[in-house]
Amino acid sequence: xxxxxxxxxxxxxxxxxxxxxNAVVEMxxxxxxxxxxxxxxxxxxxxxxxxxxxxxxxxxxxxxVRNYDGVLQAMRGVDLVFHxxxxxxVPSCEFFPIEAVQTxxxxxxxxxxxxxxxxxxxxxxxxxxxxxxxVNAMGMSKALMEKCMAAKAxxxxxxxxxxxxxxxxxxxxxxxxxxxxxxxxIQSGEPLTVTDPEMTRFMMTIEGAVELVLYAFEHGRPxxxxxxxxxxxxxxxxxxxIEQIFDxxxxxxxxxxxxGEKLYETLMNREEIARAEDLGDYYRICxxxxxxxxxxxxxxxxxxxxxxEDYHSHNSARLNLEAMTATLQGxxxxxxxxxxxxxxx
Numbered sequence: 093x094x095x096x097x098x099x100x101x102x103x104x105x106x107x108x109x110x111x112x113x114n115a116v117v118e119m120x121x122x123x124x125x126x127x128x129x130x131x132x133x134x135x136x137x138x139x140x141x142x143x144x145x146x147x148x149x150x151x152x153x154x155x156x157v158r159n160y161d162g163v164l165q166a167m168r169g170v171d172l173v174f175h176x177x178x179x180x181x182v183p184s185c186e187f188f189p190i191e192a193v194q195t196x197x198x199x200x201x202x203x204x205x206x207x208x209x210x211x212x213x214x215x216x217x218x219x220x221x222x223x224x225x226x227v228n229a230m231g232m233s234k235a236l237m238e239k240c241m242a243a244k245a246x247x248x249x250x251x252x253x254x255x256x257x258x259x260x261x262x263x264x265x266x267x268x269x270x271x272x273x274x275x276x277x278i279q280s281g282e283p284l285t286v287t288d289p290e291m292t293r294f295m296m297t298i299e300g301a302v303e304l305v306l307y308a309f310e311h312g313r314p315x316x317x318x319x320x321x322x323x324x325x326x327x328x329x330x331x332x333x334i335e336q337i338f339d340x341x342x343x344x345x346x347x348x349x350x351x352g353e354k355l356y357e358t359l360m361n362r363e364e365i366a367r368a369e370d371l372g373d374y375y376r377i378c379x380x381x382x383x384x385x386x387x388x389x390x391x392x393x394x395x396x397x398x399x400x401e402d403y404h405s406h407n408s409a410r411l412n413l414e415a416m417t418a419t420l421q422g423x424x425x426x427x428x429x430x431x432x433x434x435x436x437x
Contacts, residue, residue: 097310099124104170104212106157106203107177109137111266112218115298116174116305121147131155131166132177157199164206173215174305175203181268182222182230182352189229196233197240204244204255212253216308217241219259219317221294221357221405228352238317245315245379256312259319259377261294261357261405263301265425270327274334275429284335284344289328291349292356292405295419296322307374315379319359319368324405325416333416337426355406362400375403 103120107113108130120128131153132138138152155162157177167173178196179185185192200217207215219238222231238257245255265271270293274284304320312318331344349355360368360375369376401407411419420426 100126101171102127102129102169104129104131104166104173106131106175108132109134109141110176111298112263112301113176115302117150119302125149127151129153129166129170157202158194160202160206163202164209167206167210167212170210171213172309173203173207173212175200175215175217180230182228183350185230186228186352192229192233197236200237201240204241207253208248208251214254214309214312216305216312217257219257221259221261221359223259224358224361227354242315242379246381249314254312254314256308256314256316258304258308259317259359260296260301260304261322261359263296263298265298265423272425274331275425278334278338278340279429283342284331285347286327286331286344287347287349287353289326289346291327292324293327294322294324294357294359294405294408295411296320317377319375319377321373323409323411325411329411329413329416332413333420336417337420356404358402358404360403362402365400365403
């Protein structure tokens, strides 16, 4: 992260007390920001963060992204916004889909409208691979959020506020994900529960996910969505690696695919790949700048769309057991579990 780029600026992080928000705060606090504002609805987590960091540059705002007035109050005087607040659990969003829409879609709209009103320089909205070909409410609400971001960028091209996004896959060790669940089961002496051994997921470290956001802050143009290239692994390989690290004789138990889950996740569909830029470690999905006058697009299409292939966890670089084991051993949550510290699932 280029500290000169952010020196003295004010950064607002919605959902700043979550796994991802905590990681962004950690990196941002060393980047020269004049002020880092945490906007979230969990007062206990805010108090825990305040006590742990003891950093006067970090300011806490209690509120919910569903409440526009609260978001606007926290937004005043801010230069950059990273929007991470969301409902992320697939099962809970399946049973309460309107709650996912209220937070993930309409909450993001509140954040973007408040940023426009406050003349914020840049807003990064955080999305997920589940937004591509979504089959569950969580992914659908995030896909709508992406569409809202793109529409906002298109409609406010002359505004000083730039809207763009990031999209990432599974963040290893994040709260509520499969690795903490596996670690909890290991510590309880239970067999690991695997949905489908052949199911694949992208494997990204929290550091890699944060670097993606920071890259978007520095290079994002209106309507862009950035994707970081990442390896993938089968859930069976992940489970075997956990068992190997903890030298357990229990074999995992296959329970079947849960409601709302896919066999593999997609980070970019073929339509996006046809207009994306390969930036080395990243892809830039350029904004679709068409307006409602579609006539110029009916006479000629793009051959690239038919020839392209989706970028998904079944066709990305695959981690074998050895590589997966080495990657897991570098995670803080795995190291803590090996030291005997109990971890929440």
